[in-house]
Amino acid sequence: MIARCTLAVLIALTTAQTPAAANEPSPDLSQSIAADQPLATGRAELSAGHVDLGPRYVDNRWTLLIHDGTQAQPVWRNPDETVLRVSDAALQTVPDDPAYAFLGVDAGERVYVVPQVQDPDVVWLGWNTQDPRVMQNIDRGVTLTLLGVRGPGTLTTYLQPGNFAAPEPLWRSTEPEAQPFWAEVNTHTHANWVFTAPGVYLIAVQASADLISGETVSATRTLRFAVGDAASTDEAYSAIADIPVPADQASPVGDRAEAAEPAGAPTTLRIALVALAALFVTGLLLLLLRGRGVRRQAEREGRTSLPGGDR
Incomplete structure (x- = not known):
């Protein structure tokens, strides 16, 4: 078992790159996804290994799925049938550094961290826009938007750039408005996901894109997290995502995908x-x-x- 590291050590691991590496994908991130990767059925709890959130077409419909790379044969999974387990192995200590005040947690407090740099004992969660049909149809990229979070604590998702740059918050559950960020086509990225308390979290995420046909597609799905060893998997599956949608969002938070028909159909x-x-x-x-x-x-x-x- 490797020693548990603090957030400060994690930062050092993330930024200890050559200048070139800081601006290029890590070798661990240079993946490709086959068009025929199957859509798995049945429930799955993912507690370690490589996992991405990503858009894909299923039965000619744009949707948002979980790409499970934890096994030798990668598969796509329905978020409703997948629980992401963040075990006690993810506990880290918040450093005494004002650069991390955006976490809203006092220095010295213990939080659960899904790290940007892979830890073999913790699920490694990122996102990709690499499904072949997605890459063929989207114009330039995908907008991923946090619509809301339900849980016993707060969630913060942030990037730690190379070259000792300041951290870049992407999503904060304490913010009342929807929070979008842009992911270019053929992107594969990982970030730090910080949970401040153990328990079940539901995270509503919307993926939208402009297509080369001129259409706009959008899908909203709910990610299910069981944070801490004692968090109930059954509760994570049965929890209802009653997250209100901000007024400027067109799609409801219910798990829904809008059809993406070929142009002129x-x-x-x-x-x-x-x-x-x-x-x-x-x-x-x-x-x-x-x-x-x-x-x-x-x-x-x-x-x-x-x-x-x-x-």
Whole structure:
């Protein structure tokens, strides 16, 4: 078992890079994802190893899934069927450094950290925009937005850049508004996820993108975390994500994916309107033809009639 490190040591590990490495993907991040990687079914608890959050198409619908690389054969998983376990091995001590005041935790306090630098005893959570169909269809990248968090403590997600630069907060559950950040196409990134208390956390995340076809797609899913060894997996599965959506968000927080149809493909509404129009035109033609028939019959009867009586 490796010794537990503090956040300060984690920072040193993250920033102890050459200047070139600070601006380039780590060898551990240079992955590729095959188009035929399966969508696994059934519940799974992931407590160690490589895991990413990422957009993907399922049955021609844009959605947000969990890419599970903890086994030799990577698979995609439904967030509703996946619990991310942050064990007690993730406990670290907040350093006495004003640069980390954004965590909202006093120096010396113990918090749970999913680290930016992989720890073999802790789940390693990041995100990617590397699904082949996603890369073929999105314009330039994906916006990942934190919509809300439910849990016994707070969540902060931040990046620790190289070259001893200041940490960059991405998501803070204490902020009331939605918090988006941009991920370029073919991106694979990991960050620090800090939980201030043990228990079950539900995190609502939205992934949206402009497509090269001119369409916009969006999907909102709920990530389920069991933080601490004593947190209940069953409770994490059964918890309800009653997270309110900020007023400026178009999608509800319920696990939902908007369809992404190919450009020019007819929707159900278009089909219904076309069918109604066809029925209307057919009825109008029949009415006109019937009217003409009646007039012609009247004209024939008029020509065969004489004044004063029948012929």
